[in-house]
Amino acid sequence: MGTKKDEKLVQEITSREVDFAKWYTDIVKKAELCDYSSVRGCMVLRPYGYAIWENIQRILDTTFKQLGHENVMMPLFIPESLLQREKEHVEGFAPEVAWVTMGGSEQLAERLCVRPTSETLFCEHYANVIHSYRDLPKLYNQWCSVVRWEKSTRPFLRTAEFLWQEGHTMHATPEEAIAETERMLDVYADFAEQQLAMPVIRGRKTDKEKFAGAEATYTIEAMMHDGKALQSGTSHYFGDGFARAFDITFADRDNQLRHPHQTSWGMSTRIIGGIIMTHGDDNGLVLPPAVAPIQVVILPIAFHKGGVLEAAQRVQEQLRAAGLRVKLDDSDATPGWKFSEYEMKGVPLRLEIGPRDLENESCVVVSRDNREKTVVPLSELTTRLPELLEAYRARLYESALKNREARTSTALTMAELMEQAKGNGFIKTMWCGDLACEETVKEKAGLTSRCMPFAQEHLSDVCPICGKPAKTMIIWGKAY
C-alpha cells in the first residue's frame, strides 16, 4: 500500500539550450543515476543508474555468448614489468594509471598498476593455454572496472574508474582476427542503433587516435544533441605484436610454430552518458525501452475509489507476465508530482487508470517523448504496449538521426572547415592521410578526427588542408 510521500515539487532543470553541460549534470543528479563521492573522479552508481547498466550487460552478454565468447576474470593489478612488455602500449597508458606501491605497511618490491585495460594480463594467460591450432580461436571477455587517472572528470563520460566489458580474442590467422574485429564492431553498432536508438557512424580511427599498441582501431561514433561526438564503442586489431612481445606461439596444422593474431573490443558505462545526451530533453531523461529499468509506470488515479487499485494491480501482473518491466506507483503523492518524477526518470510509457477508465474497461497510455495519449482497451494491453514501445523507440532513433543530419556539413576548403568549426557538428572532408594535416585541424579549428567512415563518399580529389591528393574521406568534430 502507498506510503505518504513528501509533496516536494520536482525542481526545474536547466534547459538544454541554455547550458547543455549543466542540463547534463542536473539530469544525472535528479534522475538519481549517480552520486559523487570523496574519491577523486570516481562515481557512485545509484540503483536506477546501475539498473540501466545491468540491462546493457544482459543484452551484450547474451550476444557475446551466442557468438561463442566465454567470460573470465583477470587480476585487478598489472605488475610494472608486465605492463612494459609491449612498448607502444605502455607509452600510451603509463601516464594515466594509478600505482599501488604498498601492501599493508610494506613497500612493494615492484609497483603494481590498477588495470587501465587488460591486454597484458590476457596475453600472459594466453601464453599458458595456447599451444596448438586446436586451442584457437580463444574468445574471452570480462566484465570489470578499470582505472584511468583522468585530470577532469564528468559522470559516465570521463571518470577515473569506469565499468566496462573488454573482449580479448586470439586467432590462427590475421584474416580471422580482422573478421572478429569487424564482427564485434557490428555488434556494438547494432546494439547502439537497434537497442539504444542511437544512430552511429562505423569507421576506422586515424593512427593518431588509435588504441596504444593496436594496428587498427574501429569505432562507432554517435552525435549528441548538442552536435558533439561520443566515441561509443571500439574494436581493435593487434596483428601479432602483443603475441610476439609475450611469446605466445602455437603449432599450426603444418607443425610450424606461429604467433596468433589478436583483437580486443570494449564498451563502457560511457554509453549511458551517450543515452542521456542523445535522447534527454528539458523534462529529464528519455530512455530507450531495451535498457529502461521501468518500461511502463502504472499510475492509478483517484485510487481510493472502488476497484481502481485492484485493477491497476491486475494490469501490473498481466504486463509482468508478458515480460515487461513495470512499476505500479500507489503512493499518496499527487498525480502531478508523479508525472514529473517519471518523466525525469525517462520511463517510456505512463499508464493512467482511474474510475472512468474502469467503466470503459480501458486506460490512457502516455509516451514519454511526445506526451501523446492513447486510449487502450484493458483487454488489448499486452499486444498494444509492445507496439507503443517499438513506435517510441523508432521515434527516438529518427529524431536523433535528424539531429545528426542537420548538424553534419561538408567542407571542401580549409576556409569552409574553419567556418563550420565555429559550431558543433560533424564535418566531412577529404584527407591526404598525413598526421601534419590532422594536427593542423586540431590546432586551427579545434577539431579531432572522429573516423574514416566505412561508408566512404567522394567529396573531391584533394585534401582541403594541404591541397595534396586525397586518400580518404574523414569526419571531424568536437568530442566528449
Next chain:
Amino acid sequence: MGTKKDEKLVQEITSREVDFAKWYTDIVKKAELCDYSSVRGCMVLRPYGYAIWENIQRILDTTFKQLGHENVMMPLFIPESLLQREKEHVEGFAPEVAWVTMGGSEQLAERLCVRPTSETLFCEHYANVIHSYRDLPKLYNQWCSVVRWEKSTRPFLRTAEFLWQEGHTMHATPEEAIAETERMLDVYADFAEQQLAMPVIRGRKTDKEKFAGAEATYTIEAMMHDGKALQSGTSHYFGDGFARAFDITFADRDNQLRHPHQTSWGMSTRIIGGIIMTHGDDNGLVLPPAVAPIQVVILPIAFHKGGVLEAAQRVQEQLRAAGLRVKLDDSDATPGWKFSEYEMKGVPLRLEIGPRDLENESCVVVSRDNREKTVVPLSELTTRLPELLEAYRARLYESALKNREARTSTALTMAELMEQAKGNGFIKTMWCGDLACEETVKEKAGLTSRCMPFAQEHLSDVCPICGKPAKTMIIWGKAY
C-alpha cells in the same frame, strides 16, 4: 562436427587421502578452474571456473532482488581519511590493504586504499541520501572484487583479490536491522544446503572472531571432506556505530533525528573452494547441479554409424528446451578420454547414446558421484533427468552430512578437547564466554572457535577450559 583432439591421457591426480592440499590444487588446475598469474596472490578465473561463479551470482542475485535489494556500484578506492572514520574497522583492515600512492607520475596528496570491503563508502553515500524515515530501509548490494593483502594464498580459499557480493543495508530500528542480519544468513544457509548440497551450521561468532566494527557477526560454517571448517558466508549487525561515525541521521515519524541501524553480508568466490573440498573425489571435481556449467554431457558412441549423431543432437535440443545446461561432445577423442575429462570437470550426468541404444530408443545415464548407470527411454528424458539430478544432489548432501557427523565430537574436559584436537573435525564444548579461554584453546589445541550455534545443546554446566559456569555451547575446529 568433431575436431580431432589430442589423445592425451588424463593424468591421475593426487589422492585426497594421501595429500589433501595437493589434491585440491591438482583439481583446480586439471578441471581448468584457475590459472596463476605474475600478480602476487591474484588468480585468473578461467571460463569453467568463472561459469560456476556466474551461476552462483544468478541464483543469489535473483533471491536478493526478490527480497527487495537493489544493486549499486561504489568506487574501488577508499581515501585513508574515510577508512579511518570508524576506529575498530580501520584497526581491523589497515594492516591488510593495498595502497595507491601515485596517479600517473604524481604523488597523491592522500593515499587511497583498494577497498577490502565497502562499509565506509556505503556510509558516505547513505549520509547523502537518507534524510527521513521514508528513505528507510535502504537495501543495497554490490557485486565486485575486493583486495586483502594476504601473506599466503590458495586459489579460491585465500587470495589477495577475490570476487564477492557485499550487501549493505540501513534500517530505522535495531530490531529491523537484526531481522535483516538473520534473514540474509538464512539466505546463505539455504543456498548452501539446497543449491550447493553443503550442510552448514548457523551460528554467531565470538567477539574475537567477529568482523571489525560489527556488534555481532553471524556465520555459516561448513565442514570440508578433511574435517576442516570453511566459513562460507557471514552477516553482520553494526548497530548505529558507523552511522554515528559518518553522521547519518534521519527524521523519524515523531520528528526526532535518529541514527539508522546497519547490516552488511557477503559471500565470495571462496565458496567455490568449499564446493571442491566438500564434494570432490579422487576422479576430480563433483559439482552440484545448480551451479554446474554443464549439467549433462552427451557422448555419442560410435557416432559415425547411422543416425547416432543426429539422435544425440535431437536429445541436446530437447534437453536445452527443457532448461538444462547441456554439452554434446562429438569430438574424435576416445570415449575413455571423454569419460575421464567430464569426471574431472564434475559434470553431474553423462548421457551415452550408441547404435544399440538407438535400436532400443533409449540411452544410458551415468551419475558422476557413484557411477551408477540408468537406462532411460529417450521419450522420458525430460522428466527423468531432472529427477536423476535431484537424487544426485540429495546424495551429495547426505554424504557431506555423514562426513560431518562422523567427524564431530563432544569434549567435556580440557583433556578430551586436547585428545580430539589431534585430528580434524568439529569439537563441541561448553564455554564461559571469556576471551582468555578462547585463547587457551587456540594456543594449546591449535583450534579456533567456529561459532556459537543457534541450535544450542546443553552438554554440561561448566566451561571445560576454566571450570567456571558455562554460558553457551560452542564449536571449535581447524579452519581454512
